Amino acid sequence: MGVQGHPAGNRALARMIERLRRQGIKDEKVLEAMLRVPRAAFVDKGLAFSAYDDTPLPIGYQQTISQPYVVARMIEMLRAGGRELGRTLEVGAGCGYQAAVLSFVADEVYAVERIRPLLERAKENLRPLRRPNLRLKHADGGKGLPEAAPFDTIIVAAAAREVPQALCEQLAPGGRLLVPLGHGGEQSLVMVERGRDGFKQSRHEPVRFVPLLEGIE
Numbered sequence: 001m002g003v004q005g006h007p008a009g010n011r012a013l014a015r016m017i018e019r020l021r022r023q024g025i026k027d028e029k030v031l032e033a034m035l036r037v038p039r040a041a042f043v044d045k046g047l048a049f050s051a052y053d054d055t056p057l058p059i060g061y062q063q064t065i066s067q068p069y070v071v072a073r074m075i076e077m078l079r080a081g082g083r084e085l086g087r088t089l090e091v092g093a094g095c096g097y098q099a100a101v102l103s104f105v106a107d108e109v110y111a112v113e114r115i116r117p118l119l120e121r122a123k124e125n126l127r128p129l130r131r132p133n134l135r136l137k138h139a140d141g142g143k144g145l146p147e148a149a150p151f152d153t154i155i156v157a158a159a160a161r162e163v164p165q166a167l168c169e170q171l172a173p174g175g176r177l178l179v180p181l182g183h184g185g186e187q188s189l190v191m192v193e194r195g196r197d198g199f200k201q202s203r204h205e206p207v208r209f210v211p212l213l214e215g216i217e
Helices: 007-022 028-035 045-050 068-079 097-103 116-129 165-169
Strands: 057-060 063-065 087-091 108-113 134-138 151-156 171-183 186-195 198-206
Touching (some): 007 028, 007 068, 028 068, 028 097, 045 057, 057 116, 068 097, 068 151, 087 097, 097 108, 097 116, 165 171
Parallel strands (some): 087 108, 087 151
Antiparallel strands (some): 057 063, 171 186, 186 198
């Protein structure tokens, strides 16, 4: 897939994928999904020259689009062990980029965003991709999406101070939840897995995300 029809964009996207390989991303399905989603289409035109750099970029409303490595790494972690994502909930749709990538990996994707203007922008950004398995909703992500639960996979794109109980309860048996935990400069990825005997947590690498906030705007 081209990047807005520009050969230079194609080359930049290809370089991004090769960089992800060098950074240790091995899941070919994740890399293929990211190759099919032009990140430049999800950022302001004034930032298009940085669209394929490995850096978060501002998208307004004090929110950011995550750096490509973090998007790839989080999805790869959720797929570890040859696991399929199945029915997936994304908390914090933002501009829609990660939801688009997920739609090429998961069976169904439900993405929620608490800031309505951002949600509308995400819908606009996603329209050209015509992903039939992707649904977006204006909602408080910390409360999940009970009407569509249970989920095989939940991925949170904002840092919580503690694992939201509502999200744990909406995990299907055998499901996985990946959430940045902490505040300020001390955050790390935490995986929550729902097994027969309850929930098991494991802590992984440090990250930096905007905070997970309550309510809708």
